Amino acid sequence: MSTAGTMRNFLFSTLCVIIGIIVISPVIYCVSASFMSPGDLSAFPPRWFPSHVFLDNYKTVFTSTPLVRFIWNSFLIAIVGTAGRLITSSLAAYAFSFLEFKGKKFWFLVILGTMMIPGDMLIITNYITVANMKLINTYSGVIIVMMASATYMFILRQHFLTISREYRDAAFIDGCGDFRFFTNMLVPMSRSILASIFIASFIALWNTYLWPLLVTNSEHMRTVQVGITMLQFSESVIYGPIMAGVTVILIPSILIFFIFQKQLVRGITLGGLKG
Incomplete structure (x- = not known):
């Protein structure tokens, strides 16, 4: 390689x-500030690192709020919602990729059209629907609107189109049906893209704020993003416990990323090669 290169x-x-x-x-800075004392946080010029480890911020987080309960609520909602999205999106993508039925192109365009609708426009309609179903302040009420995603369906459909139909024809010759071909062949061949979607969906649902705030009205049903606001007191804002709480709720997202890191990179690379 040349010197210029x-x-x-x-x-x-x-x-x-x-x-x-x-x-x-x-x-x-968030992680560093979570270990700072009030004196370090108010110091001027601002400090990047604490003068000594101050653990009272974490003690305040776990004693003043039921943070463990909030984490469980968010984890349950994120896992179940993500699983629902993967199931519905992959099945719909399979139908639009391999099956032939009347109005296929029309319904595909209708689903694509829903991607252009801002999510905030549907909040009132979704809330009225969930209220009429008497699902307010329940896990079902929070999760039900998260069980499908047109965006993930489109991504999977584009991926499935890159898989030769000859695999399906060969499977059918060997006696496989659509469901068996989908579960035994197509899903294992798509593990990388499914892992990428799992990470993206989990992090998005873990960080969702507005919808859980609207449909839950009791403390034991709050998610971490809603519950962390309980650390803001009316008389003052104490940044140490807030930073400690934010640090704690960052951990699951980071763990999910590291667990599926190889699949994520493989999925991105696969998408780039086939795109």
Whole structure:
């Protein structure tokens, strides 16, 4: 490689590192501030790191709020909602990829059209529907609107179209039906893209705020994003416990990312090669 090429690679790598540091710096400061005492937080100039480890912030989080309950609520909603999205999206994508039925193109365009509707426009309608079903302040009421996603259906449909129909024809010759071909062949062949969708959906549902706030009205049903606001007191804002709470609720998202990191990278690479 020429000297000019080496210099370009070096500059590009340096730029990527700088951008990465800028992007991750708020997270680093959040974790650091969670161990700061009130004196460190009010110091001027501001400190990046605590002068000593101050654990009372975490003690305040777990004693002043039922944070464990909030984490369980968010985890349950995120897992069940994500599982529902994967099931409904993959089955719909299979139908639009491999099956032939009347109005196939029309219904596909209708589903694509729903992607253009801002989610906030549906909140009132969804709330009235959930209220009429008497699901307010229940897990079902929170999760029911999260069980389907046109975006994920479209992504999976585009992926399924890259898989040769000859696999399905060969499976049918061997006696497989649609459901067996879907579960035994298509799903294992799509593990990378399914893992990518799982991560994206889990993090999105874990961080959702407005909908759980509207349909839950008791403390034991709150999610972490709603419950963390209980650390803001009317007389003052205590940033240490807030940062500690935010740090705690970041952990599940980070763990999910690291667990499925290889599948995520493989899914992105696969999408890039087939796109």
